[in-house]
Amino acid sequence: MFDAAFHAAIGTVFQAVIDYPNIDPVWFTIPLPFVDFDLPIRWYSLSYIAGILLAWWYMLRLIQRPGAPIARRHADDLVTWLTLGVILGGRVGSILFYSPERYFGPDGSLLNMLKLWEGGMSFHGGAVGVAIAMFLYARKEKLNWLRLWDYVACTVPFGLFFGRLANFVNGELYGRPADVPWAMVFPGGGAEPRHPSQLYEAGLEGIALFVILWLLFWKTDARYKPGLLAGTFVGGYGVFRFFVEFFRMPDDNLGFLTFGMTMGQWLCVPMILLGAYLIFTANGRRQRIEPISGAHAQQ
Numbered sequence: 001m002f003d004a005a006f007h008a009a010i011g012t013v014f015q016a017v018i019d020y021p022n023i024d025p026v027w028f029t030i031p032l033p034f035v036d037f038d039l040p041i042r043w044y045s046l047s048y049i050a051g052i053l054l055a056w057w058y059m060l061r062l063i064q065r066p067g068a069p070i071a072r073r074h075a076d077d078l079v080t081w082l083t084l085g086v087i088l089g090g091r092v093g094s095i096l097f098y099s100p101e102r103y104f105g106p107d108g109s110l111l112n113m114l115k116l117w118e119g120g121m122s123f124h125g126g127a128v129g130v131a132i133a134m135f136l137y138a139r140k141e142k143l144n145w146l147r148l149w150d151y152v153a154c155t156v157p158f159g160l161f162f163g164r165l166a167n168f169v170n171g172e173l174y175g176r177p178a179d180v181p182w183a184m185v186f187p188g189g190g191a192e193p194r195h196p197s198q199l200y201e202a203g204l205e206g207i208a209l210f211v212i213l214w215l216l217f218w219k220t221d222a223r224y225k226p227g228l229l230a231g232t233f234v235g236g237y238g239v240f241r242f243f244v245e246f247f248r249m250p251d252d253n254l255g256f257l258t259f260g261m262t263m264g265q266w267l268c269v270p271m272i273l274l275g276a277y278l279i280f281t282a283n284g285r286r287q288r289i290e291p292i293s294g295a296h297a298q299q
Contacts, residue, residue: 020184020196023169047166051159052083058155067223069147074137081133082152086159089129090122123160123241124267127234130156146226146285153233154213160237161206168198175200175247189249197248204240212236228282235275238268 027046029038059075062068070078134152138145167173174186175195183193213229216222222229242265250262257266 020171020186022171022187025170043169044166047162048086048159051162052079052086054158055082055155058158059151062151062154062217065217065223069144069151074141074143077141078134078137078152081137082130085129085131085133086126087129089132090126092125092129123163123237124264124271127271144226146230147223150223150226150229153230154217156233157206157210157213160209161202164198164202164206168196168202173198174249176249178247194249195247197244200244200247201241204244205237209233209236209240222282224286225282226285227278231275231278231282233275234271235279238271238275241265242268242272 023043025044026040026042029040031038056075056079059078060072063070063072063075130152131149134148135145137143138148171186171188174184174189175197177183177192178195179193180195182196184196185191185193213233216229216232222232245262245265245268248262248264250256250264254263257263
């Protein structure tokens with residue numbers, strides 16, 4: 001009896017300490033002249049800006065190491081290319097994978113594609129968009145696409161971390177019902193306490209994946225094995241996301257699919273397989289890497 005009372009007391013303390021904070025998704029608004037409308041500055045939008053800027057800063061650090069596949073001018077150009085890839089790919093992926101009825105259904109509208117502030121971004125679609133943008137840019141500049149992917153992969157966890165924190169602020173993509181001491185009652189999730197799965201993803205996809213890639217890049221010769229860093233990112237994300245999906249609520253319009261898996265888990269399967277292939281074949285692509293022409297001169 002004492003043991004049960006002790007655990008109940010501990011649970012109450014934890015619940016009180018980490019109660020869902022109900023942060024306003026809008027940080028502040030900017031009144032616009034001549035129109036009766038205020039421009040909302042949302043945490044969700046700021047998360048993308050923070051992720052992109054930090055990724056750019058970190059890329060500049062990475063290419064200072066010997067054997068970088070790109071010069072400073074390439075890194076600066078890539079910001080635009082990859083930003084377009086993230087936004088267009090993420091939006092298209094969300095439409096095709098998760099909510100086509102919102103855009104093409106009887107009550108849907110194609111104008112909903114423009115409402116980025118309402119969310120509706122798919123990481124898997126964004127990853128495809130980034131891969132396409134990198135391929136096109138590498139072809140245009142005659143760069144090694146796989147080595148470029150290695151370097152970009154090291155920067156992506158910044159965006160994942162801030163994006164998941166923004167999901168938490170928005171009270172979206174919350175977890176399944178839970179009785180753990182840190183469960184939270186989300187505004188749109190009913191009265192049941194739920195896993196804060198957004199924070200799980202921020203920790204695994206953002207912090208843990210960044211640390212793994214940081215160790216590989218800075219403490220080993222992984223950057224001399226084309227595909228190793230990219231494979232670690234793709235496979236690592238797939239494994240982490242597949243795991244967190246056991247705690248995250250599936251989308252209402254999709255529910256559980258074949259074998260009881262969610263759409264997120266099914267989309268992670270090819271990522272895990274691709275990541276494993278890139279990792280296990282990386283040694284065969286090992287090469288003596290020389291800096292590209294003009295790389296150091298433009299850093």
